[in-house]
Amino acid sequence: MMEHRLIAAGFGGQGVMLFGQLVASAGMIENKNVTWLPSYGPEMRGGTANCTVVVSDEPVASPVVDTPSEIAIFNIPSLLKFEPTLEEGGVLVMNTSMIDREPSRKDITVIKVPANEVADELGVLKAQNMVMLGAYIETTKAVNVESILKALEKKMTGKKAQFLDVNKRAIEKGMKIAREQLK
């Protein structure tokens, strides 16, 4: 059985929720069972935001996850909160532009992504979450990049359509960064 249990976490505004929604939507496009569960309420008001995504071959039982198999971490408070919960042998994808410290676990795969710098070079700092997303899917193979792009096209309509191309390039950059570290 294949089951990916992802927690994506960062500050509000870093695009953590969209990160998770795209993974879930891509999973749906691949006919997998998926759930997306946001943190909401007090946590969102000026603190950390996170969402939990489950992608599975089987119907998803609990959308609440206490031992994620993968975490995508966008800031230090989220690293402190979620690194200890990661499953043994799990994957940590971290935005090193925002996190100036090393993870403490030795039993996990760590992918370091200078997401802000990469996005900045592409001219759109907000695409940092897409750089992280590229690195995430390249490392975990939770969903295909083709499905992510399809999900992105559905999401980015109207005025947002102009950002489609830069987002695609950001995802590709992220995939490349992960590929090099996985060698």
Place this chain on the structure above:
Amino acid sequence: MGEKVMVKGTEAIGEAAIRAGCRVYFGYPITPQSELTEYMSRRMEEVGGVFLQAESEVATVNMMYGASSVGARVMTSTSSPGFSLMQEGISYMANAQLPAVFVDVVRGGPGLGDIQPSQGDYFQIVKGGGHGDYRLPVYSPSSLQEAVELTIHAFDVADKYRTPVVIFADGMMGQMMEPVEFPEPIDPGTIPEKDWALTGAKGREARYVTSFDIDPYKLEKMNLELQEKYKKIIEEEQKWEEFMTEDIEVLFVAHGTVGRIVKSAVKIAREKGIKAGLFRPISLFPFPYKRLSELSEKVDVVMTVEMSSGQMLEDVKLAVLGKARTPFYGRLAGVIPTPNEIFEALMKELRR
């Protein structure tokens, strides 16, 4: 069925209501379900229905009374404190035999509480928060697809039995996203005409929709009619799900969101060689006592898990009737129990 779409729980329920032919929505925004009110404000305009943001929940329920009296498929959605404010009107509607669908996205309480998921309003919703001898059919979905199906079903049950019906959801159901397939919409014109509705008595005998009779003997007759109806609902409308109950040594009972989380705890237990299963009541009234009673004969432990201090537990005990131990695990005030936590609670109970 159409194609799969990724939707939020609040949207899933709102769209299901539209597809069930609901064209009248009254409501007052309250977290964590305001997106449902917002969704209806947009969709009702598109389908030529009525959306009205009332000045309060008290006004909402009385508007529902009026719209239902003339035969409309009518809905509201609210969250715990808002549902409390509606109780008087719901009791009136129950005795006036007025169909309507109430969606209660339950949050942490008591009082102002918080906006996180809870099941602490079980007594209020299932046992009747208003006055008098009435019951309401209550459905507790545990996935968004099920929420869609139960919302549509709720309108049919409401019309069939002439009663308000409640969808018991919680903040997690409301906020999460999951793929859903919506059924084809019902043309509101095809919904059977209601032969009791107040449509103007020109050329026919007058009809009465009321929750009142000054003569106690006549009022008792009205009450007995209600009780007959509830008896029929108990016989015909029980719904539940059994998960891995074929060879059980331990049985969990949980509903809604928690029912779903417990499935993961069942899987953890099975990996460790404990034959656990889950009984998930879907209709909370009528509660599926008989089936749970049968299952409880196979086990020594029937463990109830709720996001409350143990409210459904009382119904579980009424079903088990001492045939098995009935321990309880609950989290309160908007804290969601996790799969491992539930498994640990079971281990403690089994002293393993």
